[in-house]
Amino acid sequence: MKLSRVLPIAGLAAVGATVANAETITVATVNNNDMVVMQSLTDAFEQSHPDIQLDWVVLEENVLRQRLTTDIATGGGQFDVMTIGTYEVPIWAERSWLTPLDNLPEDYQVDDLLKSVRDGLSHDGTLQALPFYAESSMMYYRKDLFDEAGITMPDQPTWEEVREWASKLHNADQEQYGICLRGKPGWGENMALVSTMVNTFGGRWFDMDWQPQIDSPAWQEAVSFYVDLLSNYGPPGASSNGFNENLALFSRGNCAMWVDATSAAGKLFDADQSSVADKLGFAPAPIAKTPKGSHWLWSWALAIPASSDSKDAARQFITWATSKDYVSLVGEREGWTSVPPGTRTSTYENPNYQESAPFAGFVLDAIQGADPTDSTLEPSPYTGVQFVGIPEFQSIGTQVGQMIAAALTGETSVEQALQSSQRATERTMQRAGYLD
Structure with a gap:
């Protein structure tokens, strides 16, 4: 024993x-x-x-x-x-x-x-x-707040629409935040969400020669959007919030929207654990330029x-x-x-x-519809939607996640964070033998 x-x-x-x-x-x-x-x-x-x-x-x-x-x-x-x-x-x-x-x-x-x-x-x-x-991942939203604001949820929301809705529903004085998203650094924390955003904005972690693409225009656009959205319409201290913290915020009624794991649905629909169980709506994870890789597996x-x-x-x-x-x-x-x-x-x-579980069929479709073998607009050499299926990604994703969290807190700019991430990832891939 x-x-x-x-x-x-x-x-x-x-x-x-x-x-x-x-x-x-x-x-x-x-x-x-x-x-x-x-x-x-x-x-x-x-x-x-x-x-x-x-x-x-x-x-x-x-x-x-x-x-x-x-x-x-x-x-x-x-x-x-x-x-x-x-x-x-x-x-x-x-x-x-x-x-x-x-x-x-x-x-x-x-x-x-x-x-x-x-x-x-x-x-x-x-x-x-x-x-x-x-x-997989999905979007949760407060139907009562959407109705009050005259917002109708489409079958497939876009990130641009999400930003517009967040601006209308954000009321920090009442501790009602337009959107809650993962900000805590980690390859399985903020980078799970950010990777899907990069995917749907048309980006990828690596090209077919394993050259990192983190300083690409698609990454710049996706991460800038993420930082601006959360900085303007998210809760204070968002860089400390992971899955559990945001689940608690949404359950208490502090978030108008939340994009995260489908596994949260059961708790959010349970009136004993969630104060918004009777006000809860759900929709697919938002998309931007492409639906590919917009929701994880x-x-x-x-x-x-x-x-x-x-x-x-x-x-x-x-x-x-x-x-x-x-x-x-x-x-x-x-x-x-x-x-x-x-x-x-x-x-x-x-x-x-x-x-x-009124969400059951929706969640099943999201899980079955996520394709780890085809998650990016341009071809990529790896398997995975919100991660890259190579041993080195655990350290790469965590390091990049820390730099993006620093951009979220204002310690550095998005451009500087991505340039530093690019250089660090290139060094890692060279040491691992992927690059000459």
């Missing part, structure tokens, strides 16, 4: 022997709402698996990524289950850092997993992680590092936490809007989910 656990007084003697013989697995996960729900259901898992105890490490997204990357690259073995994403899985699997997940139990129903999500978590045709939830998944000494127990946990039965358990305990979205066809065919 890695950590001792405090036992309740009642039944101490009866339970003591079981716990003493139990195998403890350490699960590292992100502090998003769906994972907090998973942690809250520890008792359900341990009751059905009395020989396994769960020890949780729950971290903020950027910190989690740093901890997990360091541990797996060094073979540290601190964790038995890692919450990783569509970016890490194929890269880590190619280096044999993950435990392949073949021969899953028949009742797990692998074919029920959405194909686009399953493919993104596979390497050489074998699943390397099991999807806990999957998402991501899956948070559970993987077993090759360094784990408890692979069998870890496998039992991740198959439980990503199963159809788990979806039903969450639906019954937490409400159907709280079930992990985007992973299983059966979830979207479930009448309980359809009735409770």
Whole structure:
């Protein structure tokens, strides 16, 4: 056992022997709402698996990524289950850092997993992680504010329209902000959004020769638009806001619009967690010059590092936490809007989910419509919508994200931020052997 656990007084003697013989697995996960729900259901898992105890490490997204990357690259073995994403899985699997997940139990129903999500978590045709939830991106908006202002949401909003609406709906004195967007630096934080904006403004991270394009006119236009929009019509301190912070702001009614992950829909439509549940509208992520790459594709998944000494127990946990039965358990305990979205066809065919989640079909279409192999207007050599599927991108994206956050706070100009990002990325790509 890695950590001792405090036992309740009642039944101490009866339970003591079981716990003493139990195998403890350490699960590292992100502090998003769906994972907090998973942690809250520890008792359900341990009751059905009395020989396994769960020890949780729950971290903020950027910190989690740093901890997990360091541990797996060094073979540290601190964790038995890692919450990783569509970016890490194929890269880590190619280096044999993950435990392949073949021969899953028949009742797990692998074919029920959405194909686009399953493919993104596979390497050489074998699943390397099991999807806990999957998402694309979309726009949330306050229908009551739109109605008051006489604004009609089109089937496909544009970023120019978003700026016009934000200017009409922004009222900082009332703590009502025209728009909330990610500003916290990180390749999976502000750069997830900014990359989709660059895509739809006609830009790309690299040309076909792996030459960085960060100082291109498309990047300049997209990032200038982003900085101006958020500076003029966003909340104060936007450079500190990631997914969770903006979710809290929107849930409290402080944002007229928010463009972010489809996985937020369940919480926003839950009246127990959201003060705007009855005022919520949703639309596709905005576009600019092209619809390509305007909405991302991501899956948070559970993987077993090759360094784990408890692979069998870890496998039992991740198959439980990503199963159809788990979806039903969450639906019954937490409400159907709280079930992990985007992973299983059966979830979207479930009448309980359809009735409770008016956004279900919309989200499914967004996930299935995102194409990581064709996400830019001009050809690009990489796979990924909001990331570049190469090992170097984690450091590149984080560094560029820091520079764009500096432009957002006014510490530097957009032009200077992009020029610095271009030079830094060129150096990284040269050292990695992509460039002469």
